[in-house]
Amino acid sequence: MPEMPEVENIVIGIKDFIENKKIVDVEIIKGDVIKSPSSDEYRKLLQDKIIKSLKRRGKYIIMSLDDGRLNIIHLRMTGKLLYKQENEDIDKYSCVIYHLEDKTKLIYADIRRLGTLDLITTDEISRLKGLYTLGAEPLSSEFTIGYLKDCLNKSKTKIKPFLLNQKNVAGLGNIYVDEALAISKIHPERKANSLSDEEIEKLHQAINLVINEGIRDGGTSFRDYRNGLGEKGSHQDKLYVYNRKGKECRFCDTLITKIVLNGRGTYFCPNCQKLNDDK
């Protein structure tokens, strides 16, 4: 469910509450979200460790422990990370609870349990291929127009699946891809290597814009998303096309269309985002 702006909000919202605190116990309720090591090992290895930092890379959350190990959390579609006082009620879908030394707790909850937890050493990072092969982050100095252009020219797929591929740009998901394409007025089925220089510049700017606004608005609470303190974001009120099938385009009043592209619901304005000649 969460894309980069949502994960960023979760991390910045709770990091100051948990950094430099000791995990006194790990309570495992639904152990199938733990991919490595075994649930028993996971609990034992985290017990009495101090959380040194909480960071984000792409849609991954990286918790560094004082023994050098990394607890890598990916929320996938419905995962949540919630920080609460020890005496507060827990979410019905709680899977793993990290009890901290100061009578607080960090809860990993996940309705569909598609999310993943991996406790690894730093030299095992390459085993998590999705994390290891991430492309440049929007808003970073690495994410230049030249970088985007080079990636685009190497790809024969359509622009929408290109942007969803985390190896190209890290952190975009189904909502922000549709939004970035709407703002840059590019049809989602255009071939990645067919974009003009002008379109690449507009797309680059639009990606940075939607990610920046998404972060600033506290994320998009389309369905389930809540930040680390259980609060909704507000960016869903500002969407141009996502989940707006049959509603008027904010630029031209044409009705928004929905198609399925590579298995993903895809929204666009058929007037602003035309599919011309070189499909």
Added chain:
DNA sequence: ACTTAGACTCGGCTTG
């Protein structure tokens, strides 16, 4: 022509 690596697509995971 055959092999191989990489790019790409799609089903599956799971619950409400």
Added chain:
DNA sequence: TCACGCCGAGTCTAAG
């Protein structure tokens, strides 16, 4: 129905 995501298996394609 559909869903804010990814992996692995299978298919396709370009290079050598």
